[in-house]
Every structure is written in C-alpha cells, then in structure tokens.
Amino acid sequence: MLTGKTIILGITGGIAAYKGAALCSKLVQAGADVHVMMTESATKFITPLTLQTLSRNPVHIDTLDERDPSVVTHIHLADKADLIVIAPATANFIAKMAGGFGDDMLSTTLLAATSPVLIAPAMNVHMYEHPAVVRNMEILAERGAMFVEPGTGKLACGYVAKGRLAEPEDIVLAVDTFFRGQGKLAGKRVLVTAGGTIERIDPVRYITNDSSGKMGFALAEAAYRMGADVTLVMGRTSAEPPAGVRTVKVESAAQMLEAVAERFDGADIVIKAAAVADYRPAHAHSQKIKKSGEKPVLELERTIDILETLGRSKRRQFLIGFAAETEQVERYAMDKLKRKNCDLVVANDVSAEGAGFNGDTNIVQIYGPEGLIESLPLMSKRETAGRILSVAAERLASAAARSGGAAE
Structure with missing residues (x-):
C-alpha cells in the first residue's frame, strides 16, 4: 500500500525508541523505502545496526558524516521524502522542531524538508500536558x-496515563490513511464554517457559546x-486556523450567512x-447599557437557520451538517438531515467525556439518508475530520460514477 513512497523515519531518545524497530519493519513490509x-540519545535505546538491517538503508545520525560525495545527504533525503515520521517524538525534540533548531541530522533535515510531517509523541503524562x-x-x-495521538497505558515511569507511543500498527495506519487521502478532493472547492457566533447586546456585551x-x-x-481548494468562514474561536486555507472572519450569524x-x-x-446562535437580541444597543435598580429584560428573536437555508437552495453541492446533542442523538440527527436536506450529518453527544467543546478529541456518528453510516470511537479531531472527509469523497465519487454511467 506504500509502494513507491519514500519515508524518513525519525527516532528520538525516549524509551519508546525500541518500538522503532517494529514500525520500520511494518513500513518496509508495506512497500515503503524507509x-x-x-538522534544521538536514541542510539542508547536501540542500535543503528538493527534499523539498518530492517530498512536496508544506511542509518543517519551525524549531519557531518557524509558518505556519498555526490550529494549533501540531509538535503538529498529532504528533497526525496514523501513523508517524514517522527516516532517517538520526545518533548525535547518537539521543542526543537517548534523553535526551528537544526543541531543534528534529523532536525537539520526537517528544516530542509518540504514534505508533510507526521509526529507521534511519547512522554510522561505530566510532560505531555x-x-x-x-x-x-x-x-x-x-x-x-500531523499528529498520531499517544495511547493511554502504563508508562515507563510507572504511571498509568496518556503518553505512551501509539502502537506501530496505528502509526502505519495513519501513514496509509494520509497517502490514501492525497488527491481525493483534488479540484474540489470546499467551504467550511467554524467557531461560534457573537450576537451583540451592546458594544461590550454579547451572547455566544x-x-x-x-x-x-x-x-x-x-x-x-x-487536495481541495478550501475556504474557511470562521466566527469566534479559541485556536488558530490551519495553514494553507483561505479565511474569512465574521462575528454574527447574519454575517456568517452572508x-x-x-x-x-x-x-x-x-x-x-x-455553532451558530439560534437567537439574538431583538435590539442591539449602540451604547453600553448602564446598571439600574430594575431587573433588565432581554428580548430575543430567532436568527436565520443557515443550514436550512443552504439545504433549500442547494443544487449540486454536497452538504454536511453537525448536530451537537445531549440525548437521543440518532433521532435528532436523522431529523436534522431530513429537515435541512443534508447529505450527511455528523452527530455527537457533547455531554460524553472527550466529545465536548474545546477539547482535542471527539466521539461522533456519521449519518446519511439511509441511517447510521459509521460510528467513530474516541479519537483526535484531526483523525475524525479525515474520516468524515473520506466518507464525503467516497460518496461524491460514487455519485459521479453513477451519473457518468447514466450519461453513457
């Protein structure tokens, strides 16, 4: 499944470095040129000879150890790589990557690389947090x-907590998923909305979520x-938008609809x-409301339902809605899908641990017109997003094939 792909496997100095042997072997078995x-400290946990034997390629440790006079090795491999995998990634090496340091072979190669990078952290839970x-x-x-979330289990320090390196099988699956996803949406234009809206009461107060x-x-x-051309319409958020996408910042539900x-x-x-506000103040005051002895009364009115509006006007667009629920998730998700003419609805129980707002993980179910398509376990929001987009891409491809067959 990875035939023809060149992968740089970076192993840094944590106890989980021993898993690098199994990971290297599995990547090679899958067809990759590894x-x-x-890092120097990684060699204290596992020998370079082991990795050389498994990869069938020289193992690189020292930037100045140039073996081929025809190339500069760290530049040559950086140019050649389709993907760089750092597993395990220690707290120290993650800091070096974030700071842009280049004081060894691996960090120097990362600075020269233009390929995607997949990071699998491994460390004590307190360090990870x-x-x-x-x-x-x-x-x-x-x-x-990209990241492969660490697992929860017994750590080398004795704690039973989150921080252990993801299993080699899971890392290989993440690598495979990345390559399988490449180009699936090439030529497609994707419009995403994110964040919460702000509905002003006065210049200093507002309703949000x-x-x-x-x-x-x-x-x-x-x-x-x-591979898609992506536009992100974003309201109030607590994170930074991803690189490579076009962003449009809005505040209110009305601005987002526009x-x-x-x-x-x-x-x-x-x-x-x-998460668009369902209600807004009927009258937004132009000046700050002053306190008085009376109990204030805030009159609200409904905002326009953006998803329903899009569902009524769509022609060829593939429309995906979200349903954040606290009970009867399937019932409300299917109701939303039908009422708002969606192609998919992604639903979750936001009261469940790991599936609420502000976290980095989610637990979702994907529904189509036929009902439940897939129920995803607790996983990172990045992994969840990849699976949702894969389902959408598969359905678009199937629809295109059917329409092509009908035309023939």
Whole structure:
C-alpha cells in the first residue's frame, strides 16, 4: 500500500525508541523505502545496526558524516521524502522542531524538508500536558504537522496515563490513511464554517457559546490535505486556523450567512461545523447599557437557520451538517438531515467525556439518508475530520460514477 513512497523515519531518545524497530519493519513490509534518522540519545535505546538491517538503508545520525560525495545527504533525503515520521517524538525534540533548531541530522533535515510531517509523541503524562509542550504542538499543527495521538497505558515511569507511543500498527495506519487521502478532493472547492457566533447586546456585551472552532479547523485542514481548494468562514474561536486555507472572519450569524451565501454557488462541498446562535437580541444597543435598580429584560428573536437555508437552495453541492446533542442523538440527527436536506450529518453527544467543546478529541456518528453510516470511537479531531472527509469523497465519487454511467 506504500509502494513507491519514500519515508524518513525519525527516532528520538525516549524509551519508546525500541518500538522503532517494529514500525520500520511494518513500513518496509508495506512497500515503503524507509530511511532512518536517529538522534544521538536514541542510539542508547536501540542500535543503528538493527534499523539498518530492517530498512536496508544506511542509518543517519551525524549531519557531518557524509558518505556519498555526490550529494549533501540531509538535503538529498529532504528533497526525496514523501513523508517524514517522527516516532517517538520526545518533548525535547518537539521543542526543537517548534523553535526551528537544526543541531543534528534529523532536525537539520526537517528544516530542509518540504514534505508533510507526521509526529507521534511519547512522554510522561505530566510532560505531555505541560503548557510549553502543548503550545509547541499547537505551533507545529499551525504549520501543518500531523499528529498520531499517544495511547493511554502504563508508562515507563510507572504511571498509568496518556503518553505512551501509539502502537506501530496505528502509526502505519495513519501513514496509509494520509497517502490514501492525497488527491481525493483534488479540484474540489470546499467551504467550511467554524467557531461560534457573537450576537451583540451592546458594544461590550454579547451572547455566544462554548465552540472553540477546533473541529471546523480540523475539517478544513483535512480537506486541504486531500487536495481541495478550501475556504474557511470562521466566527469566534479559541485556536488558530490551519495553514494553507483561505479565511474569512465574521462575528454574527447574519454575517456568517452572508459570507457563506456569497460563496455557496461555487462550492462542491459545504461543511457547516460552526455553532451558530439560534437567537439574538431583538435590539442591539449602540451604547453600553448602564446598571439600574430594575431587573433588565432581554428580548430575543430567532436568527436565520443557515443550514436550512443552504439545504433549500442547494443544487449540486454536497452538504454536511453537525448536530451537537445531549440525548437521543440518532433521532435528532436523522431529523436534522431530513429537515435541512443534508447529505450527511455528523452527530455527537457533547455531554460524553472527550466529545465536548474545546477539547482535542471527539466521539461522533456519521449519518446519511439511509441511517447510521459509521460510528467513530474516541479519537483526535484531526483523525475524525479525515474520516468524515473520506466518507464525503467516497460518496461524491460514487455519485459521479453513477451519473457518468447514466450519461453513457
């Protein structure tokens, strides 16, 4: 499944480096041409000879150890790579990547590379949750890096918690998923909404919700990685949008509707992941409301339902809606799909642990006109987004094949 692909496997100095042997072997068995780069500390956990034997290529450790005078090795391999996999990625090496350091073979190669990067962190749970580590991973994600979430289990330090390196099989699956997704949406124009809207009461007060925008951002990023031309209409968010996509910033539901309607005719896929306010103040005051002894009364009115509006006016667009529920998820999801003329509805129980607002994980079910298509377990929002877009791409391809067959 990876035949013809050149992969640089970067192994850094954590106890999980021993899993690098199994990962290297599985990538080779899948057909990849694997070039291993190790940090000096990684060689204390596993020998270069082991990785050389499994990869059938020289293992690189020292930038200055040039073996082929016809090339500069770290530039040559950086140009040649289709993907760089860092597994395990220690907290220290993640910091080096975020800071742009190039003081060894692997970090120098990363600076020269233009290929995508897949990072599999592995460390103590407290290290993984440290604000500096969290921020460094956010910086890398903003630059387009992909992550394989660490697993939960017994760590080398004795804790039973999140931080252990994902199993080699899971990392290979992530690699395969990445390559399979490439080009699936090439030539398609994807419109994504993300974040929450702000409905003004006065210049300093407003109504909003807890949406972080992370799910919408993950969907925009996944569509971009699959080759689409992506436009992201974003309201209030607590994260930075992904690299490579066109962004349009809005505030209110009315502004979001206007921005989406303006771009709707040119879109092939429209994903309504934003949490749009259902109500807004009937009268927005132009000046700050002063406190008084009386109980204030806030009169609300309905906002226009953007998803329903798009569903009524769509012609060829593939429309994906979201349903954040706390009960009877399937019933409400299917009702939304039918009432709003969606092609897919992605539903979740936001009261479930790991599936609520602001987190980096989700637990969703994907529904189509025939009912439940797929129920996804707890996984990162990036992984969830990739699966949602894969379902959409498959359905678009099937529809195109049917229409082509009918024309013939």
